[in-house]
Amino acid sequence: xxxxxxxxxxxxxxxxxxxxxxxxxxxxxxxxxxxxxxxxxxxxxxxxxxxxxxxxxxxxxxxxxxxxxxxxxxxxxxxxxxxxxxxxxxxxxxxxxxxxxxxxxxxxxxxxxxxxxxxxxxxxxxxxxxxxxxxxxxxxxxxxxxxxxxxxxxxxxxxxxxxxxxxxxxxxxxxxxxxxxxxxxxxxxxxxxxxxxxxxxxxxxxxxxxxxxxxxxxxxxxxxxxxxxxxxxxxxxxxxxxxxxxxxxxxxxxxxxxxxxxxxxxxxxxxxxxxxxxxxxxxxxxxxxxxxxxxxxxxxxxxxxxxxxxxxxxxxxxxxxxxxxxxxxxxxxxxxxxxxxxxxxxxxxxxxxxxxxxxxxxxxxxxxxxxxxxxxxxxxxxxxxxxxxxxxxxxxxxxxxxxxxxxxxxxxxxxxxxxxxxxxxxxxxxxxxxxxxxxxxxxxxxxxxxxxxxxxxxxxxxxxxxxxxxxxxxx
Amino acid sequence: xxxxxxxxxxxxxxxxxxxxxxxxxxxxxxxxxxxxxxxxxxxxxxxxxxxxxxxxxxxxxxxxxxxxxxxxxxxxxxxxxxxxxxxxxxxxxxxxxx
Numbered sequence: 001x002x003x004x005x006x007x008x009x010x011x012x013x014x015x016x017x018x019x020x021x022x023x024x025x026x027x028x029x030x031x032x033x034x035x036x037x038x039x040x041x042x043x044x045x046x047x048x049x050x051x052x053x054x055x056x057x058x059x060x061x062x063x064x065x066x067x068x069x070x071x072x073x074x075x076x077x078x079x080x081x082x083x084x085x086x087x088x089x090x091x092x093x094x095x096x097x098x099x100x101x102x103x104x105x106x107x108x109x110x111x112x113x114x115x116x117x118x119x120x121x122x123x124x125x126x127x128x129x130x131x132x133x134x135x136x137x138x139x140x141x142x143x144x145x146x147x148x149x150x151x152x153x154x155x156x157x158x159x160x161x162x163x164x165x166x167x168x169x170x171x172x173x174x175x176x177x178x179x180x181x182x183x184x185x186x187x188x189x190x191x192x193x194x195x196x197x198x199x200x201x202x203x204x205x206x207x208x209x210x211x212x213x214x215x216x217x218x219x220x221x222x223x224x225x226x227x228x229x230x231x232x233x234x235x236x237x238x239x240x241x242x243x244x245x246x247x248x249x250x251x252x253x254x255x256x257x258x259x260x261x262x263x264x265x266x267x268x269x270x271x272x273x274x275x276x277x278x279x280x281x282x283x284x285x286x287x288x289x290x291x292x293x294x295x296x297x298x299x300x301x302x303x304x305x306x307x308x309x310x311x312x313x314x315x316x317x318x319x320x321x322x323x324x325x326x327x328x329x330x331x332x333x334x335x336x337x338x339x340x341x342x343x344x345x346x347x348x349x350x351x352x353x354x355x356x357x358x359x360x361x362x363x364x365x366x367x368x369x370x371x372x373x374x375x376x377x378x379x380x381x382x383x384x385x386x387x388x389x390x391x392x393x394x395x396x397x398x399x400x401x402x403x404x405x406x407x408x409x410x411x412x413x414x415x416x417x418x419x420x421x422x423x424x425x426x427x428x429x430x431x432x433x434x435x436x437x438x439x440x441x442x443x444x445x446x447x448x449x450x451x452x453x454x455x456x457x458x459x460x461x462x463x464x465x466x467x468x469x470x471x472x473x474x475x
Numbered sequence: 476x477x478x479x480x481x482x483x484x485x486x487x488x489x490x491x492x493x494x495x496x497x498x499x500x501x502x503x504x505x506x507x508x509x510x511x512x513x514x515x516x517x518x519x520x521x522x523x524x525x526x527x528x529x530x531x532x533x534x535x536x537x538x539x540x541x542x543x544x545x546x547x548x549x550x551x552x553x554x555x556x557x558x559x560x561x562x563x564x565x566x567x568x569x570x571x572x573x
Contacts, residue, residue: 330533334564355563375568379566
């Protein structure tokens with residue numbers, strides 16, 4: 001089946017409704033004309049008006065009612081409606097002749113809405129036939145028209161009119177020929193111009209609809225690819241918990257809630273060796289595919305460098321230079337990197353332009369750890385980074401996040417901020433790590449309400465269950 | 476965001492008023508492309524800048540690379556909020572802030 005068929009059949013249903021509305025409006029105009037004739041504002045013979053008005057209303061209102069009640073889906077239904085419309089006008093035109101000139105354009109203009117040049121052409125043909133018929137009838141029954149008769153006196157009463165026409169014909173004046181030239185031809189010319197304009201419009205719109213459909217299909221294909229990209233990106237992050245069943249000394253949990261678009265947030269954690277756990281929290285500047293690609297490169301480079309056994313400072317310095325190479329798009333990435341020594345509780349951290357971590361020592365509250373900051377990665381070559389050491393004890397919890405958390409914004413453009421984040425953490429500090437992160441997530445969600453969020457929400461938490469060296473010390 | 480440009484003693488001053496984020500950063504980028512040839516330095520006046528996102532930082536980074544000498548690009552009247560952003564992202568290390 002033609003891919004456009006669906007669009008056009010959808011359009012046909014809409015156009016049928018529109019045609020029915022035009023029929024109704026035309027019927028209302030007929031009724032108004034009828035009333036004005038009855039009130040003697042219009043000078044048409046009331047008996048002629050009554051006959052033509054009744055017929056016209058039948059032609060106009062019956063298809064309108066069928067469309068409203070049944071809305072037939074068949075392809076011929078539009079022909080039925082357009083024919084009825086044309087006949088309705090023909091009946092009126094037979095009585096009112098010249099007053100109806102502009103009305104002849106209506107069926108063609110309505111047909112134009114089906115965006116089918118063929119259907120517009122058919123409507124044009126119907127209009128011509130109907131116009132010719134109504135011309136022939138109006139010579140006998142229509143109101144006076146100077147193009148048909150010289151004098152208005154001669155046209156009252158059907159019998160008188162018939163005799164008068166016979167008289168003129170025998171006198172050598174061909175009334176039909178004269179009318180055809182003076183009455184029919186000018187109208188036919190006007191309607192032809194209307195037809196040419198309308199058919200150009202329907203052809204152009206037809207092309208536009210096809211092109212629109214093509215674009216829509218390309219767009220869908222792109223969207224599918226983007227969804228695949230988002231899935232690939234999400235599947236790059238470790239997401240099986242518990243992550244290290246062989247290491248009961250610590251508990252780790254992380255989550256990422258992506259914004260609508262693919263973004264550049266990522267977290268990572270992996271064992272460098274049996275005693276060292278590396279944790280990464282990072283945020284690439286910008287959005288979309290460029291950020292996602294940069295994220296993949298950054299994540300790979302950081303993991304590679306860390307697994308070579310380099311210290312956090314050395315990892316950042318190395319990866320910074322690698323990322324600077326050929327970074328024409330001028331992107332950058334903020335990174336917090338920590339390497340935790342499982343046996344001693346020592347955490348060596350380094351921060352390249354990333355948010356401050358939050359640490360809760362056992363019995364206390366979560367507080368921001370204002371660590372030493374270096375420049376973001378990929379900004380400038382050969383920058384020096386600093387690292388720091390701290391010790392985590394049994395029961396301590398470390399929480400790292402991206403700016404999606406503190407920069408979540410509510411409807412009043414207020415930022416969530418680190419204070420609300422710390423409050424939420426402290427309300428949930430006794431819970432399991434997964435519940436802790438869900439607690440923060442829920443608090444952010446409540447805060448932002450219905451306001452649209454543009455940033456990913458990424459969090460990672462580490463809790464120390466036991467430290468081997470301390471256990472041996474106390475024994 | 477409103478950007479007010481003025482040149483004095485071959486120093487171009489750009490006063491930023493509003494939010495420098497994804498939607499407004501391209502305006503600043505355009506303003507920085509149209510620098511007259513005789514200008515020897517650029518000063519950013521941040522007195523009325525209320526917010527800066529990573530898109531804004533990117534423009535600062537590009538400008539910093541364009542003006543090789545650190546003293547050729549200066550930030551003035553940096554508010555506490557903006558200063559915190561520059562500190563957290565480490566941009567204080569590579570920018571001259573007065």
